[in-house]
Amino acid sequence: MSSYTTAPEKPLIIGVSGGSCTGKNTLCSFFDPRITRVIDLDAVAKNLSRKGGPIWKEIVKTWGTGILDSRGNLCRHKLRRIVFKSRKMLLLLNQITHPLIYRETRKIIAQSSNYPLIVINGATLWEGGFYRMLDYLVVVRAHPEVQKERLRKRGLSASEAEWLVQSQFFQRCLEKRANLIIENNYGCLKELEPEVRRLMEIIHIRLGCKSNH
Numbered sequence: 001m002s003s004y005t006t007a008p009e010k011p012l013i014i015g016v017s018g019g020s021c022t023g024k025n026t027l028c029s030f031f032d033p034r035i036t037r038v039i040d041l042d043a044v045a046k047n048l049s050r051k052g053g054p055i056w057k058e059i060v061k062t063w064g065t066g067i068l069d070s071r072g073n074l075c076r077h078k079l080r081r082i083v084f085k086s087r088k089m090l091l092l093l094n095q096i097t098h099p100l101i102y103r104e105t106r107k108i109i110a111q112s113s114n115y116p117l118i119v120i121n122g123a124t125l126w127e128g129g130f131y132r133m134l135d136y137l138v139v140v141r142a143h144p145e146v147q148k149e150r151l152r153k154r155g156l157s158a159s160e161a162e163w164l165v166q167s168q169f170f171q172r173c174l175e176k177r178a179n180l181i182i183e184n185n186y187g188c189l190k191e192l193e194p195e196v197r198r199l200m201e202i203i204h205i206r207l208g209c210k211s212n213h
Contacts, residue, residue, distance in 0.1 A: 017138070143185050183195075
């Protein structure tokens with residue numbers, strides 16, 4: 001439990017990024033929910049992609065109703081097949097979705113001023129321009145073979161896992177800007193604890209709070 005020596009004038013915004021299946025969500029689970037608003041960009045995108053939502057409308061406008069399932073929802077399998085075939089199509093999809101996700105994230109931040117700490121969790125902090133709003137950036141990374149193995153366990157084919165790992169073009173850009181890089185090749189919470197403690201100490205200093213543990 002933490003208490004503040006001085007109340008922060010505005011929330012400290014931390015980015016947690018990394019490739020697919022590197023452990024971003026695991027790291028975010030360590031943040032104290034009493035003082036932290038975690039914004040999951042995947043969840044934001046999913047919400048905006050619901051039937052009739054802004055991402056849904058733009059994708060249907062671009063690729064037609066053939067991208068929908070029988071209930072009129074976006075079919076992620078069909079969309080994945082389209083971007084799987086072409087980097088150009090992936091970049092087009094990013095051009096459609098990133099500005100909408102960015103705008104929605106700004107709204108959520110504006111509504112979260114009562115939290116001293118805001119964490120933005122997502123793989124596309126560079127491509128989406130989110131790095132510009134960060135006070136501190138943490139990148140979680142794992143060996144590509146470890147990533148692919150974890151993706152296959154989630155039901156992706158070997159070729160889909162390979163493509164997903166290879167399509168993360170901008171991870172090196174994020175790593176160069178990172179304040180802290182955490183290695184997570186074992187997927188074990190115990191292995192992450194020393195780095196997490198280090199991160200929390202930095203956050204406490206930046207927020208001007210002290211631990212009561």
